Amino acid sequence: xxxxxxxxxxxxxxxCPQRDLDMAExxxxxxxxxxxxxxxxxIRRLVVDLSKVKFIDSSGLGALLGRYKLLxxxxxxxxxxxxxxRVYRILELSGMKKLMIIKQADEQKEKECKQW
Amino acid sequence: xxxxxxxEVRFSSIGENVALARMVLSAFLMPCDLTREILDEIKxxxxxxxxxxxxxxxxEDANQTVILRMCLNDDILTLEIEDNGVGIPDxxxxxEPEYSTMAEHMGLGFIFMKTFMDELEVVSEVGKGTKVIxxxxxxxxxxxxxxx
Ligand SMILES: Nc1ncnc2c1ncn2[C@@H]1O[C@H](COP(=O)(O)OP(=O)(O)OP(=O)(O)O)[C@@H](O)[C@H]1O
Ligand SMILES: [Mg+2]
Numbered sequence: 001x002x003x004x005x006x007x008x009x010x011x012x013x014x015x016c017p018q019r020d021l022d023m024a025e026x027x028x029x030x031x032x033x034x035x036x037x038x039x040x041x042x043i044r045r046l047v048v049d050l051s052k053v054k055f056i057d058s059s060g061l062g063a064l065l066g067r068y069k070l071l072x073x074x075x076x077x078x079x080x081x082x083x084x085x086r087v088y089r090i091l092e093l094s095g096m097k098k099l100m101i102i103k104q105a106d107e108q109k110e111k112e113c114k115q116w
Numbered sequence: 117x118x119x120x121x122x123x124e125v126r127f128s129s130i131g132e133n134v135a136l137a138r139m140v141l142s143a144f145l146m147p148c149d150l151t152r153e154i155l156d157e158i159k160x161x162x163x164x165x166x167x168x169x170x171x172x173x174x175x176e177d178a179n180q181t182v183i184l185r186m187c188l189n190d191d192i193l194t195l196e197i198e199d200n201g202v203g204i205p206d207x208x209x210x211x212e213p214e215y216s217t218m219a220e221h222m223g224l225g226f227i228f229m230k231t232f233m234d235e236l237e238v239v240s241e242v243g244k245g246t247k248v249i250x251x252x253x254x255x256x257x258x259x260x261x262x263x264x
Contacts (some may be wrong), residue, residue: 019135020135022131022134022135022138022163022167023131023134023167023170023171024131024132024134024135027131030220055138055156055159055160055163057160057163057164057167057225057228058164058167058221058222058224058225058228059163059167059221061222061224062220062221062222062224063220065222066220086152086153086156089153090160093231094222094224
């Protein structure tokens with residue numbers, strides 16, 4: 001199975017989970033992002049491309065929130081882009097919408113996400 | 117449409133099987149023609165219960181077994197998720213919003229189960245295991261008859 005895609009551009013880390021964000025994928029996501037953040041203290045921006053995520057549960061939400069806190073602790077920001085409407089609804093329900101910059105798949109004008 | 121159906125699945129307590137449980141559920145509910153929204157909600161509830169068994173009950177020990185029972189009776193769906201793990205010492209506390217015994221966990225699991233299902237029942241004994249029973253009516257409440 002294809003693992004998470006990752007790209008680095010100056011102070012921005014782009015990550016694209018390859019499947020639904022449940023406990024299995026959340027672990028892959030957490031390990032990869034934390035490894036990158038630990039190795040590079042200059043990262044100030046985390047852009048998560050959720051185009052391949054059609055389902056999220058509390059494990060996925062927990063992983064996103066945990067990374068958000070890490071970025072916060074270094075005065076950085078976190079962006080979720082290409083967010084599916086069904087995933088968006090869960091982000092809304094859990095209160096995460098207020099914390100992160102969220103760009104829905106359909107309303108997005110300028111492309112924030114990388115080409116993989 | 118199928119009026120009554122029962123399926124039982126036993127699987128290893130590994131993270132990959134959370135997705136498998138959701139797929140089995142989707143297949144089981146296929147004849148019901150649910151909207152994606154409703155199906156998503158039920159999938160989240162199941163995902164939460166299965167994840168809890170793997171993470172909390174078994175501490176991610178891959179050699180354990182989780183049992184999923186799905187039952188459809190008319191339009192009532194019942195899901196049972198059972199483990200033989202550590203059990204829950206204080207169920208009332210476990211059901212509280214944002215209560216979690218683990219770092220990086222938001223304590224959302226039971227809240228999602230409650231929100232997305234009509235009924236949530238938790239039976240647990242410390243050292244023996246936990247059974248979570250989730251129930252949901254799949255069709256809208258029948259409109260009150262106009263004939264009076
Ligand atoms: N099957 C289980 N066996 C043992 N303990 C459990 C089980 N299910 C839940 N618990 C306990 O209940 C608590 C609350 O569960 P809940 O799913 O609401 O939150 P969480 O799993 O801690 O966090 P999240 O679901 O947001 O990742 C858990 O932290 C755990 O202590
Ligand atoms: Mg949980």
